Amino acid sequence: MKLKINLISLIILITFSNCQNDNHNSDLPHDSSFYIDYRSLKGLSDGIAVIELDPEAPNFGYISSKLELGIGVLPHHLYYNQNANKLFTTALGGSYLYQIKTEKDKNGQPKLVNATPIDTGENTVGENLFFTNDGRYFMTFMGGAGGPKDGSIGVFNADNNQLIKTIKAPVQTNPNQFIMYPHGISVNEEKGIMMVTSTIHPDLTTGMGNTCTLLDLNTYELKETYLVADSQTDMSSPVEVLLLRGKFPQYALATTMLGGDIWIAPYNATTKKYDAFSKIFDGSTQGLGWALEMYIDDNSKLYVSFADPGKVLVFDISNLPQLKLLKTLTADKGAHHMVFFKTKKGKEVVAVQNNLLDIPNLNSGTISVIEIQTGKTLGTVDLRTKYGILPESIEGTNGPSNYMHH
Template identity: 85%
Template sequence: MKLKFNTVLLFAVLVIFTNCQNDNHNGEQPHDSSFYIDYRSLNGLSDGIAVIELDPEAPNFGNISSKLELGIGVLPHHLYYSNNAKKLYTTALGGSYLYEVKTGVDQNGLPKLISSTPIDTGENTVGENLFFTNDGRYFMTFMGGAGGPKDGSIGVFNANNNHLIKTIKAPIQDNPNKFIMYPHGISINEDKGLMMVTSTIHPDLTTGVGNTCTLLDLNTYEIKETYQVADSPTDMSAPVETLLLRGKFPQYALATTMLGGDIWIAPYNATTKKYDAFSKVFDGSTQGLGWTLEMYIDDTNKLYVSFADPGKVLVFDLSNLPQLKLLKTFNADKGAHHMAFFKTKSGKEVVAVQNNLLNIPNLNSGTINIIDINTGQNLGTVNLRTRYGILPESIEGTNGPSNYMHH
């Protein structure tokens, strides 16, 4: 009996310990304020991934403690965790376009980057966004497709072995009403069996620009509809990110337009099992804003949207959709882009804002701002351009996803 009791007690302790280890929002892990960043070198050296301390209250604020070089011109672009947060990936605009990253901890229990493994993406080039589903697949947008002037594709991968299962292509030349071109953003609603990708811009930033989002069946990969997300057919708004709200949220699709500077919304239609037409729900030009980029939802169900020009983060209330109520505006630096949420050592709730978009002039500050989400105060800024000769490309937590919902 005693042995059985001790076994149960040991099991309970292990369960509690495991749950604590897997909780991304408990604020108690020793490296909750350490983050992975993708970076590009400004000095002709290798691009790569780094671990950086972002708590302004920490004595080593802004210090890089670990680096992993991926190669010259690789341009790592977006960091992602697998569904169970056991694997870390980065997409890339060059090099092998997709890498699995091996991580560990150093002698102090702090995160450490160990190695990277290139993943075969077939003919698909210029890796952008990932989305992991619960059935063992993950999907990746390739803005360059096979390299044509109006190309673009979606890769379907086996999450267990990283093998490419299928390449989804739908050239605009074959059907101008239902197509995939320059896909960047991706979002999936598994309950509805739907996937949406944006049509943004040709990778060379000059050959062509998109102004649509395309809805696909998650299982058959059939295109259900291509939506205009622009003021007119000739308005090249460049939708960059899309978010299919799901779970506890009202069932809408959101999209940001990079060149339009706006936020668009479309309601889900239970009869057609698609989304209705997109309409503009926030006009950035009325606020002096442009280059709308990322959308994040935090633990309090607020929507955070970055505007690279002039460098702002706007916080919206999601409780009265399709209306978006603006709650707060945070000042960041030019190129405001990706975000990560955490608590400082003293318990302040903050958002880290990575400020750089593809090293485009006036959108490439190369900084990370730490902003108090309650007061809006900038608690500290790390300038990676001047301090390390690199530009941050994206940011992700070292304990798992640093947001409630991204796309």
């Protein structure tokens, strides 16, 4: 009898675990509640909040929990670890990286408890994270140690959050292979490689980049720095990079913030690197600028946000290097991060966080909930007006709310 009960318990546990790892979280309670990083517009503390984003819910747009991190912390990107049992946020200020403790209330509703700062050493201005399966995670620091042409990658122990190594490769030392203003990061563990972008100096004026750099995942040695721009003088500011892996065609994709374009590079099995990048989508031909985030679903559809004028373009990537535009979704100015979920009535939607660093004309401060099939906006939350805050990023409360991000 005891064996039978234990077996039933195991089945329940496995089922629940599988649901937790489901990227759309459609079978879990409160799967339309999301975490958002936010900045205060009233000179108060920045922080993280839990918000309901199902337009069909009576409490649509309601913030049920908040965690203040401090004035000027500017939390920036939310991430789960590999097992989705730890939540982190990077930050442009404050301690640059925090682990977030959460709980569930008596109704199973997510609740923010506290934030633990993580020591990032000399590394400043925290941007993106990538967790690998071998107990490490990598973090880009756009500010590096604070120099005018700085930037670094931190390597951390995922068990204890200890900084293992800081990867630096100044452009002053080698103008052909370097790390400068790194923002985006992507890893292909099977091939043992990672790539980071060179975006822009944290003050947005001192300098800009136009390259992506490929590194060995284990030795941390630089393999190649690629131009991702029309010319050496075109400061395109590549912002995100995605190394396609698994069942997808083996290419690298990059978005350019100031170029407003999507670039592609094929993997070369002989050199074990990527060949040169070429432009696969020119945003200016479509009246688009500030290409930012890339998300891929399990049906080979690529979602790319364009902050100006606030659109999400959906592409078919099943025949790369051909990129087929399927549809254009309208969000608000500053269209940036996305989450994917089903409404209570089963509609497949994408929620788009519309704000980029509070840059004028790219800072609507809203979250648009758009039905993917029809392109109809089902609801909009105006965080600027309602709460006096701007959303900086967005993530699910039951684990990652996307299939592949970077």
